[in-house]
Amino acid sequence: MNLTAEYIQRSRDILTTIEAQAQAIQHAADWFSQTILAGRMVHLFGSGHSRIMVEEMWPRYGSFPGFNPIVELSLSFHNLVVGANGQRQAMFLENVPGLAQRILRNYDLSNLDSALVISSSGCNVVPIEMAELFQQHGMKVVALITKQHAEKSISKRPDGKKLSDFADLILDTGAPVGDAMITVSGLDTPVSPGSTVGGAVLVNCIKAETARLLTEAGRPPKVLSAANVVGADRAVTLFESAYDEHAHRLAKLYQNVGIPSYVSEQADNLISKQL
Template sequence: MSLTTQYIQKTQAILATIEQQADIIQQAASWFSQTILAGRMVHLFGSGHSRIMVEEMWPRYGSFPGFNPIVELSISFHNLVVGANGQRQAMFLENVPGLAQRILRNYDLSKLDSALVISSSGCNVVPIEMAEIFQQQGVKVVALITKQHAEKSTSKRMDGKKLSDFANLTLDTGAPVGDAMLTIPGLDTPVAPGSTVGGAVIVNCIKAEVARLLTEAGHPPNVLSAANVVGPERAVTLFESAYDEHAHRLAKLYERVGIPSSVSGPGPNRT
């Protein structure tokens, strides 16, 4: 059997694992749609390669506003590999306690918000602390992990807690321990990871279910669509309106954040 066939078969097994989580996906979509209908945003976070899932959710074709992609380049920019801004620094920083708090200091969180935090191992400090802070602020947290890999991994936190310990709901990418799925004769280390495949499928299932719920509620989303599908004029209108809506939603996360200023909006303890 060719390696290509093997990978496809293992991917089919991942899809079967995801299909078994249909009810959990529906629950996540329900929380996310409620956030968006309330005029707020679903916060998305992932360090390292988990950033891929953040960008898969929004913005790209077939996606829509309502999601706040929190992408920290210091812990997710891999292109240079070595030297300044290299991978060693990123892997170090994603386990620095307190960084999550500094990231979320930029936002005025609300109990109406919800969050998707992605970490295959569920054991790196920054994603765990992000979920912990979200929960402390009353934000519902959906964790996207690789269950088998997370169970066999050791948390980098001093107390041993993992991402799933701070999640209201946990989804599984279906990939194996170590992520890589194929063994090649003569090579003692496996290749070809599977968590990205599973994660992307889950993210798009959630996205589709959220779009359905928004539409059924009478608020169909402004979906980024290709010109060869909806025509060039409507494509431009959809893109512009979606980006503007994103800006308007994002503004709410900034207007009352932190220390009041002469231009800040009224806050819970402000007059």
């Protein structure tokens, strides 16, 4: 078997692993649809390359509002590799205790919210603390990990706890220990990771099931769609309305955040009068 065929076959094995998680995927979609129907948001977080899954969920073609992508550039900007804003700093920062709390200080969280936290190893401090804080706010937390890799990895937290310890539901990308899936003759280190394949399939399965539930509930999502599928005018309308809905949902996360001000009090009074 050539290496291309081998990688494709291993990817098929990943799909089999994901297919076996159909019930768990449905549970995640149930929680996420309930959050979206309540007018709230599903918080998405991943540091490092896990950022890929955050952006795969929203915003992109075939996706819809209801998700809050929390992407910290200090933890996920890899393009420069070395020097200022390099990878060494990002890898250091994703294990700084307390950073998750500072990030979430920006949002007025609710137990109506839910969350998807992505970390292949499930062992870095910031994603673990993110999940822990989300649970403390009464949210349902879905963890997307690579189970075999996470089980063999050592937590960077002093208490040894991992992302899976703060998850109400765990999804497995199906990739192997170390992530890389291909062994090259004469090379003692494997290449070609698989967690991105599994992660992308998982988030899109969740997306599809969530869209179904929203539609069945009479709230079909505003899906970012290509002009060559829905026509130029409707594509523009969908994009504008989806982005506006995202803004409206996001506004709720900022309206009463932190220390009250006369601005937030005015908003509360206005809402009371409207009710």
